Every structure is written in structure tokens, then in C-alpha cells.
Amino acid sequence: MSIDENISKIWEQKPSLWEEKNLQTRSELGDEIDVFALKNFQNHILLYNPAILSKIYDSTHTIIQKEVEKWSNKTGLSSFFKEEFSSLEEKRKHKILKSLIEEHINTITKKLGLGVLSLSSVNFEENKIEVKVNECAEAHETSTIGHPICFNMASILAGEIGEKFNNWHCYEKECKASGSNTCKFIIAPQEQINEELREFLDLPSRISFTLQGKITSMISEFKRDIDYTPILEESTNRLSYILPNMDGRDRKKLGSDIHLKGFQQFYLSFLNDDFEERGKTLYEVGFESGKRFSKIISVMGMRSQDKLNVLPRLFDRLGMGLLELEKESNGYKVRVKECGYSYGLHLEEKICFYNSGFFSGMISSIENQKFEGKETKCSGNSSEYCVHSIQPSEKEEKSD
Numbered sequence: 001m002s003i004d005e006n007i008s009k010i011w012e013q014k015p016s017l018w019e020e021k022n023l024q025t026r027s028e029l030g031d032e033i034d035v036f037a038l039k040n041f042q043n044h045i046l047l048y049n050p051a052i053l054s055k056i057y058d059s060t061h062t063i064i065q066k067e068v069e070k071w072s073n074k075t076g077l078s079s080f081f082k083e084e085f086s087s088l089e090e091k092r093k094h095k096i097l098k099s100l101i102e103e104h105i106n107t108i109t110k111k112l113g114l115g116v117l118s119l120s121s122v123n124f125e126e127n128k129i130e131v132k133v134n135e136c137a138e139a140h141e142t143s144t145i146g147h148p149i150c151f152n153m154a155s156i157l158a159g160e161i162g163e164k165f166n167n168w169h170c171y172e173k174e175c176k177a178s179g180s181n182t183c184k185f186i187i188a189p190q191e192q193i194n195e196e197l198r199e200f201l202d203l204p205s206r207i208s209f210t211l212q213g214k215i216t217s218m219i220s221e222f223k224r225d226i227d228y229t230p231i232l233e234e235s236t237n238r239l240s241y242i243l244p245n246m247d248g249r250d251r252k253k254l255g256s257d258i259h260l261k262g263f264q265q266f267y268l269s270f271l272n273d274d275f276e277e278r279g280k281t282l283y284e285v286g287f288e289s290g291k292r293f294s295k296i297i298s299v300m301g302m303r304s305q306d307k308l309n310v311l312p313r314l315f316d317r318l319g320m321g322l323l324e325l326e327k328e329s330n331g332y333k334v335r336v337k338e339c340g341y342s343y344g345l346h347l348e349e350k351i352c353f354y355n356s357g358f359f360s361g362m363i364s365s366i367e368n369q370k371f372e373g374k375e376t377k378c379s380g381n382s383s384e385y386c387v388h389s390i391q392p393s394e395k396e397e398k399s400d
């Protein structure tokens, strides 16, 4: 199956999928991923190039929308929203929408651990629905950086709610990352959202952009002026909390678990468009992340030779996989069992670029020599393990 089909599968509208039973079970690690794994990945994308983050919106919302449409047509909901809904009394409309968002869609987003939804306001005259999302995973304990960052949630809301109203779009108006105490999303017809964004960005009306183009340009603008060091501090602080407290995985207490499928959907959304180019980018993002991680644990007083020993425990603690590292004559081999990125997927490709980059970046920093990694087997691609082969770079560059 393609990346798109794998994302579709996560969003298949099957009520049985969202019942109490687990969606999928990793026999040793279970289905929980520490939300820090998602935040850390997202943080390193922000540090690499924040504009990449907004790119997940367009393709992901279309995939979800198609799944919702299939379900709506099957159940007759589609004709209800397109025909009867508009003639109902305001009160009744409000009630139906509230139940759609707070009962139906909430079941899914809560199960995936991505956020808790509530209908904040609705104005049918102005064609505008406002949804509040508490505990949004993408903004969990986030630093304030002055602009919204929850593009995955925006794509979910556009797909799930927008579909009912002639494919309305969604954008995040307020976010914990922009200094608000919760995340707030507007769902409205695309033209209207374009206008709101135009005002927000102070763009002349003759400039016509696609919605995604607008958001990307908005973030690129921000990139020039914004100081992303709080993001780096955020990851560092969280790691320095986790590293000394790695025994046991009592994450229920931390209240910071998301579902494996929720994490995978987030990761896959970075790959479902221009796979090769995005793969390279995720490798580079991972590489920088690995180098930073090595530096952070140096500062915490860990000796070079102990640094790699900490990885299996960290991955286990975050629910990201069971690691085995092996030093070979000319490099390293890293095996990942029950990999958080790829376990249980049905893909033709190997997808754990971020991990390959992360291991290579970390080893480059430890060995003070540039290493390059390649995934030779991937559990998303019918192998039991993912295997990353990390070899000295032929270019013989010195790592900084």
C-alpha cells in the first residue's frame, strides 16, 4: 500500500475501530507512545525549517475528507448535511454539530491521543464554525513561539467537519504556541479563510495564493524574525527530566501518552507527498536531532562511551521501539523492534528516515567523524525489525 493508503486506513470510519478494544497491539511495548516523541520530532522540524510543518495540511486533510465522504455516503449522512441540515432551526443545527464534534470526532481524536474537542461557537450566517481543542498533542507543553503549529489537527478538522459543508477548510487561529491557553480552529469556506488570512498577514488583495501557499509563506515570514531557541530549550528540558527517570513506563501518571496510530499518522503525513525529497529532509532533521541529543547528554555529564547505552532505555521509555546496537568492524548496526514509526504498517517503502538520521548524527558526534545511515530493513515493509546500517561517510568530513 502507498503512504496515502496507510493514512486512509487509520482514518477509516469503522465504528468498531474506535471501541474500547485496542486498535493494534505491539506485544512488548503496547500501543502507547510518549507525546514527547511527537513533540521532539516536531520541534526538530521547526528548528530545521518551520515551513515544512505547514505542508502536511493540504494532503492529509484531503485523505481524511475522502474517508469521511465514503462513510457519509454509505450511511446517508451526506444527503442529510447537504439537503435537510440547512433548513433546520438554529438550535437544532447547533445541537447536531455539537454532537458530531464532541461525541463522534472526539472519540477518534481522544483514542488517538491527539486532543479533546469542543464546539466553541457556530455562526451559520457567517458560515463559520469555531472548535476549541484542549490537550492538543502538537501543542503539548509547547514553548511560546508566536505562531500556531497544530497543522495535523487542522487537517483532521477540515477533513472530518469540512466535508459536511462542501469541503470547508480549517486554520488555527489561536494556539498554545502563539501564547493562547488553548488551541482554537476556524472551519469555514476556503474563500473566507483566505480573506481572514489575508487580513492577518496584511497582504494586498490582488495576491492570490492557495491556502497552503499562504500558510507556508506566513511561516517563512515568521522564520526570518522568530527566535526558535525556546523550542530547543523545551526539548532539552524535557529530556533532562526524562533521562534520570527512565525506569518504568508509568506514563499514565504523566498523562502524556498518545496512540501509536496517532503518532504514525503524524509522521506519515510528512512523507505522503514527494516521498524521496521528504525522506531526505527527514533524514537531515534526524541527523541534526541526533547531534543535538549527543551534545545535550554531554552537558549532563555523560561520557562518550556511555552515550549509546542510554538509547535503548530512552526508546523503550518513550515507546519508540526496542533497540539493539551492535558495533561492527566498520560502523554500527541498529535494530529496532516494534518501531514507533513503522510497526504494523503495510508499505512498499522503508520509511524510518528520521531514525537513520538520528543514529548517524549521534554516532558522528560521538566518533567525531561523519557517519551516514541507511535503513536496510523496515518493519513497515514486511520485516520483523527495522535495521539501520551506520557507516563512516566516504566523504571523510569531520563532524562539528
Ligand SMILES: [Zn+2]
Pocket: 136, 138, 139, 148, 149, 150, 172, 174, 175, 176, 177, 182, 183, 184
Ligand atoms: Zn495549537
Ligand SMILES: [Zn+2]
Pocket: 339, 341, 342, 350, 351, 352, 375, 377, 378, 379, 380, 386, 387
Ligand atoms: Zn523502519
